[in-house]
Amino acid sequence: MTIKLAAIDIDNTLLTSAPARALTTQNLQAIQQVTQLGAKIVLCSARPLAGVKRYLSQASLSGDDQYVIVDNGALVQTVTGHTIGTQTLPAATVVKLVELCQQNHWHYNAIDDSSTMCTTDTRLGFYTVQLAAKYQAPLEVLPNSAAFLERVFAKFDITEAPELLDHIEPKIQELCGTDYYVVRSRPFLLEVLNRDANKGRALTNLAAQLGLKKNEIMAIGDEVNDLPMFAAAGIGVAMGNAVPAVKEAADFITTDNDHSGVGYAIHKFMLDL
Template sequence: MTRIALVVSDVDGTLLTKDKILTEDAKAAVHGLHEAGIGFTVVSSRPTIGMGFLVAPLAITQPIGAFNGSSIVDPQLKPLEQHLIPAATAKRSVDLLRDYGVDIWLFTNDRWLTRNPDGEYTAHEQHTIKHDPTIVPDFAPYLDQACKIVGASSDAALLQRCEKEMQQVVGHDAIAVRSQTYYLDVTPPGHDKGTFVAAIAKRLGVALENVATIGDMQNDLPMFAKSGVSFAMGNASDDVKARATNVTESNANDGFARAMETVLQFR
C-alpha cells in the first residue's frame, strides 16, 4: 500500500459505534497517526454544531468538513468556507419531503430547525449531535440560509424512492444522497466529501495518492474516488464495499482502529 500522509474519516457508522461512542481503540488509533506524523481530520453529513465534541479527544488541528463537506470549519468551528442550498431548490426539497410524509429538518450554520418536536428521529439526533432543535412553525423564513435539509424516516424503502425522485427534482442545483438508511440529505451543489478531501490535501501539500479515506455510506463514495487508498467499514453495504480499495471490520468491532493499524504499517 502507498505510504499515507493524510487520513480523512467519516464519523457516524465509521469513527463512532452504533451508540455514538468514540472508543478508546479509536482514540488510540488517531493518536498513533499523530505520532507517526500523519495528518488526520473528519468529514461528515453532521451539522457544524455536531462536530465539536470530537476535536479535543482526537486532538484535531486540521479543518473539519460539515454538511457532507459543503462547509469547512476550523477546529473552533468557525467557518472557513461555507455554501448554501439555493432558496428555490430548498423550497422544492422541503415540498417533496412533505409529500412523502417524512420528518423534515433544516440546518443553518448554527441551528437545527424542525416543525415537529416529536419526530421519529428527533431524540436520536439530539443524542447524536448533542444539540437541541429550534421549533419553528414554517421553514419559509429560513430557506435562504439552508446548509442542509434532511428527510428522516424509518421506512428505508420509501426514503430510497424519495432519494431517486429528489435527485431528479433538484437536478444540478443540490446533491441528494442518504447518509444513513433513515436520513436523506440535501446539500449545496458542487461540494461533497470528495471536494473536501481535495481541498484539505491541497492545503497540506499532500498528493491525493497519499490520502486514505474511510467510511460506510454512499455519501462517502466521492472521497473514496479522490483518495489513493480507501477503507469501507464492515457494516457498509456491498455496493460501498465494492468501491473501496480495502474493507475493514464493522464499527461494532473497532473497524476504524483496525484500518489505521494497516495505514501505520506503511508509514
C-alpha cells in the same frame, strides 16, 4: 509514512454500533499516535460540527490547524469552528423544499451554518428528534417558510421511516437530482445539498489548501456518501460492515466498526510501515 492525512467517517466507521456509538481504545490510541507524528486526522460526517465536537475532544484534535468536513461536505471547518470552505444551499431552494414537505406531510429539517436544525414542522417527527439528539444540535421551529430566507443552510434533510423514504427518494431524485446532490446517508435520512457539496470534493479542496497530493490521503468509510472520498484519496478503505457498493470500490477492507477497523487501517497504512 507516505499517508499524511486520513479522512474518516464517523457513524458506523470511527464509532461502534448503536446504542453505544463509542470511540474504542484502539481507535483512539492509533489516532493519537499518528497525529503525534504530524499526520492529519480529518473527521468527515453528515453531522454538523456540533455533533462532532465530543469525538474531537476525546481524540485530542484541537486548534486552528486541525480540520473537519461536516454536513456531508457542505462545510469545511477548523475544529474551532472557523469555516474555510462552503458549498451551501440557496435559500430559495430550501423554501421550495420546505413547502414540498409541508404539502406531503413529510418530516424534515434544514441545518444552518451554525449547526442549528430548523423546521416549521410542529409535529417534530421521531427521526428528526433522534437526529437532533445524535447531533447534539439545537432544534428550532421557525414560524413560517419565509423565515428560512434569513439563514444560510448547509443541507436539507427529509427524515422518515425507511420504507416511506424508499418511496420519497425517487421523487426527490427526479426533482432535484440534476441540480443538487441528493444522497441517502442513513436508511431514515435523505439529504439534499449543493451540487458541488460532497465529502470527496471537500476533501480535495482541503488537501489543496494543505499542499497534499492524492496519494498522500487515505479515506475510510462505510456508506455510499463516503464513495466520493474514495475518489479523492490514494487509498480507499471500506469497513468490514460497509455496504456492498463501498466494499466494491475500496482498495482495502478493514475489520468492522465494533472491532476497531479504523485503528487497524491506520496501523496498516500509516504506522506499521
